[in-house]
Amino acid sequence: MAAQTTGARTRPGRGRAPDAPPADHARRGGRGLGARSAPYLLILPACVATIALLGYPLVRNVIISFQDLNAFQLIQHTTQWTGFSNYTDQLSSSTFWHTVLRSVLFTLANVALIMAAGTAVGLLLNRLGKRMRLVLQLGLVLAWAMPVVAGTTVYQWLFDSQYGVVNWFLAKLDWHSMAGYNWFGHQFSTFSVITLMIVWQSVPFVALNLYAGLTTISAELFEAARMDGAGAWRTFGSVTFPILKPFFLGTTFLEVIWVFKAFTQVYALNAGGPEGSTETLPVYAFIEGVGNQHYGMGAAISTLTIVILLALMSYYFRIMLKQEDDL
Amino acid sequence: MRRSLFGRVWPNATAVVLFVFFVFPVYWMVTTAFKPDLDIISKTPVFIPVHGTFAHFRAAVHAAGFWTLVRNSFTVTVSAVLLSLVVALLAAFAVARMRFRGRKVFILVIMMAQMAPWEVMTISVYMIVRDQNQLDSLLPLTLFYMMMVLPFTVWTLRGFVAAVPKELEESALVDGCTRFQAFVRIVFPLLAPGLMATSLFGFITAWNEFPLVLILNKNSAQTLPLWLTQFQTNFGDDWGATMAASTLFTLPVIIVFLFLQRRAVGGLTAGAVKG
Numbered sequence: 001m002a003a004q005t006t007g008a009r010t011r012p013g014r015g016r017a018p019d020a021p022p023a024d025h026a027r028r029g030g031r032g033l034g035a036r037s038a039p040y041l042l043i044l045p046a047c048v049a050t051i052a053l054l055g056y057p058l059v060r061n062v063i064i065s066f067q068d069l070n071a072f073q074l075i076q077h078t079t080q081w082t083g084f085s086n087y088t089d090q091l092s093s094s095t096f097w098h099t100v101l102r103s104v105l106f107t108l109a110n111v112a113l114i115m116a117a118g119t120a121v122g123l124l125l126n127r128l129g130k131r132m133r134l135v136l137q138l139g140l141v142l143a144w145a146m147p148v149v150a151g152t153t154v155y156q157w158l159f160d161s162q163y164g165v166v167n168w169f170l171a172k173l174d175w176h177s178m179a180g181y182n183w184f185g186h187q188f189s190t191f192s193v194i195t196l197m198i199v200w201q202s203v204p205f206v207a208l209n210l211y212a213g214l215t216t217i218s219a220e221l222f223e224a225a226r227m228d229g230a231g232a233w234r235t236f237g238s239v240t241f242p243i244l245k246p247f248f249l250g251t252t253f254l255e256v257i258w259v260f261k262a263f264t265q266v267y268a269l270n271a272g273g274p275e276g277s278t279e280t281l282p283v284y285a286f287i288e289g290v291g292n293q294h295y296g297m298g299a300a301i302s303t304l305t306i307v308i309l310l311a312l313m314s315y316y317f318r319i320m321l322k323q324e325d326d327l
Numbered sequence: 328m329r330r331s332l333f334g335r336v337w338p339n340a341t342a343v344v345l346f347v348f349f350v351f352p353v354y355w356m357v358t359t360a361f362k363p364d365l366d367i368i369s370k371t372p373v374f375i376p377v378h379g380t381f382a383h384f385r386a387a388v389h390a391a392g393f394w395t396l397v398r399n400s401f402t403v404t405v406s407a408v409l410l411s412l413v414v415a416l417l418a419a420f421a422v423a424r425m426r427f428r429g430r431k432v433f434i435l436v437i438m439m440a441q442m443a444p445w446e447v448m449t450i451s452v453y454m455i456v457r458d459q460n461q462l463d464s465l466l467p468l469t470l471f472y473m474m475m476v477l478p479f480t481v482w483t484l485r486g487f488v489a490a491v492p493k494e495l496e497e498s499a500l501v502d503g504c505t506r507f508q509a510f511v512r513i514v515f516p517l518l519a520p521g522l523m524a525t526s527l528f529g530f531i532t533a534w535n536e537f538p539l540v541l542i543l544n545k546n547s548a549q550t551l552p553l554w555l556t557q558f559q560t561n562f563g564d565d566w567g568a569t570m571a572a573s574t575l576f577t578l579p580v581i582i583v584f585l586f587l588q589r590r591a592v593g594g595l596t597a598g599a600v601k602g
Contacts, residue, residue, distance in 0.1 A: 036427075038421075038425065038506075039421040039425040039427040039430070040421075040427065042417040042418060042420055042421035042425075043417070043418045043421050043422070043433055045413075045414040045417060045418070046414050046415065046417070046418040046437075046477065046481060047433075049414060049473065049474055049477060050436065050437075050440055050474070050477070053470055053471055053473075053474035054440055054443055054474055056455065057448050057451045057452050057455060058448065058451070060451040060454060060455060061448055061450065061451035063451075064450065064451055064454060121345060124338055124341060124342060124345070127338050128338055128339065128342055129339070132338075132339050132342050133342075135342065135346055136342045136345060136346050138346075138350075139345065139346040139347075139348075139349040139350045140349055141584065141585065142349065142350055142353050142581070143349040143350070143352070143353065144584070145577075145580055145581050145583075145584035145585070146352070146353060146577060146580075146581075147531075147534070147535040147552070147576060147577055147580050148535055148537070149535060149537050149552040149555050149556060149576070150356070150555065150573040150576050150577045151352070152556070153356075153555060153556070153558070153559065153569055153570070153572075153573045154352045154353075154355065154356045154570070154573060155352065156559070157355070157356075157359065157566050157569065157570060158352060158355060160564075160566070162368075163367065163368050163372075163566070165355065165372045168371070168372055200348070200349065200352065203349075204349070257442060261444050261446045261447060262446070263446035263447075263537075263538050264446075264537045264538060267538075267541075268537065268556045281447070282444075282446045282447045285447055285450070286449060286450075286538070286542075289449075289450045290449070290450065290453070290542055295450055295453075295454070298450045299450045299451060302447040302448065302450060302451075305444070305447045306444055306447055306448075309442075309444050309447075313439065313442055316442075317435075317438070317439070320438075
């Protein structure tokens with residue numbers, strides 16, 4: 001039914017962009033069925049791929065979540081339905097709710113840091129001289145380009161307890177108890193390293209895009225604000241932020257979604273350890289499903305995670321579709 | 328307006344600190360890879376490698392199966408990108424140049440597919456691939472990587488196709504070209520830079536992918552990211568070799584990225600490059 005309504009709205013003559021091609025329409029009308037089916041033939045491969053490689057796995061995930069699928073059933077190739085029991089097990093377990101809470105706090109902390117630091121760096125870029133700006137941009141691009149997997153190995157090395165440069169540096173700053181400190185032996189310290197790494201990887205995206213956005217604001221606006229006696233904070237609050245509000249909203253949601261489903265960083269750094277105390281939802285689903293071979297249970301956790309993500313995404317799309325007219 | 332000395336100095340000073348913060352991990356990776364073992368495990372870190380050595384790179388390159396892994400990674404990545412380029416170009420042309428019923432729905436699906444939570448879909452993908460007896464092979468990886476980069480490819484190519492003036496195509500039609508000929512002779516050559524940029528972004532995504540290969544190819548047909556995360560386990564605490572391996576893995580990406588930097592900024596990517 002959604003197809004019907006939106007399809008109708010894309011037809012020309014209903015306040016769409018003026019170049020929505022009526023000419024094209026007329027020509028197509030004259031060419032008959034072959035030409036009319038052309039767009040559908042063109043999108044067919046993409047549709048088939050999306051249904052088979054994305055839609056089906058999503059559906060299959062839900063199907064598996066209603067099964068009791070452990071190592072035994074996997075080897076025997078038997079299907080054992082259990083109804084909602086995987087879900088009721090999870091929703092009534094304190095481990096699950098602890099993981100949800102942990103994921104939410106982890107996401108909030110990361111996104112707050114990313115947005116604050118990214119905004120600060122973006123504004124700084126706009127203030128710097130040409131040469132210094134280029135230098136900082138180069139640094140940002142290098143950090144941005146670093147593959148996530150390579151980043152995790154480097155952070156493991158930086159925070160190595162014995163020979164890691166971070167511990168050496170902290171001890172040098174007279175914090176002697178940090179010499180030989182095991183960062184991956186505690187929940188909070190592991191999360192600190194993961195957070196630092198994610199912030200390091202994500203700030204460049206926010207900062208460089210904000211800077212690109214800032215260059216589109218005409219200098220006269222800032223000039224006028226200064227004439228009116230606005231300080232730096234006031235200028236940001238009254239000029240920059242309102243103009244770039246779509247950017248801030250969109251980017252914040254992208255980062256929320258991105259951090260919430262971050263798997264590689266958490267898993268490759270310390271595999272959710274020590275003792276599962278840094279498992280976020282995606283890692284929890286993986287360890288419960290694949291690690292402990294409770295595939296049905298893992299699929300139920302994934303499905304619940306996907307539901308949370310879908311809720312976040314639908315909000316994101318509401319924001320994006322409001323601004324994006326040129327669909 | 329004149330600024331005070333302090334007002335002129337602090338932005339530059341902050342920029343230097345930030346530059347160090349962002350570059351240091353990359354710098355440390357590369358320099359560790361070149362340092363002899365004694366410098367790596369010295370009490371005081373050696374910040375400038377004066378006694379450079381290629382020993383760690385030799386260790387990484389001579390590790391069991393290294394070249395097979397490189398070949399696997401390149402095969403999977405390049406085939407996935409090329410496949411998605413073909414599929415996406417067809418769709419992008421339809422979306423950019425034709426109006427049809429369901430067009431908006433298609434665009435919406437593509438936008439949502441771009442954010443597909445692949446990280447939490449690994450269990451069902453594993454079951455599907457297992458049903459087909461395709462575990463530990465490159466084909467399913469190629470197909471799923473193709474799907475991972477497809478939405479972004481459609482989305483950006485649509486922009487590039489739309490940027491080619493319609494009049495060029497129309498005049499070709501007037502001169503007697505068919506729509507297909509007009510596309511091949513007029514639109515396609517103008518799209519070349521766009522195709523290049525888009526495929527390189529796809530390359531980065533597929534090259535870095537980790538969760539799927541982690542679950543699908545445990546025993547053979549592995550790729551470099553999986554190997555890299557296990558490198559430390561395989562080699563003990565040989566940080567020199569681990570960093571050399573990371574450097575080798577990162578090198579193609581950095582080259583591609585520096586090349587693309589200008590295009591990357593400015594909303595083109597809208598979140599698709601990461602993750």
